[in-house]
Amino acid sequence: MFCLNDTMRYWLCPGMTDMRKGISSLCGVVHEKMKSEVRNGDVFIFVGQSRRLMKLLHAEDGGMVMYVKRLEAGRFKLPEYDEATGSYPMEWRDLVVMVEGIRETPGQRLKRLRAQRHEYVV
Secondary structure, three states: OOOOOOOOOEEEOOOOOOOOOOHHHHHHHHHHOOOOOHHHOOEEEEEOOOOOEEEEEEEEOOEEEEEEEEOOOOOOOOOOOEOOOOEOOOOHHHHHHHHHOEOOOOOOEOOOOOOOOOOOOO
16 A cells, blocks of 8 residues: 655655665665665655656565656656755655656646546446
8 A cells, every 4th residue: 555645754865776676675775875774664765867767665564665656758856965964855745746747836847748547438
């Protein structure tokens, strides 16, 4: 079940991540590169070099979960790096803005494809 929400802490991995990595390898990245523990309930965000693929890693009751979002059009806009803390300040709303391609100017969005939806008549 998709259970991410605004009560969780979100951490964007600095730099670009090899998107061939799976759950076990990304757990290693969290431990080695981000100096954190993946089972603490936080959500860890990884973005590939092309900025078209994003993976979220999260520990839930019962096991690890990895969410993947691949953009068919456009790229993820990364937040500004905070040199003072050595990290990217991230909250739930920042993740939503990144995924949806929302810009600061109202009414503008970064390029995204619309999903084709079919109506089924019974």
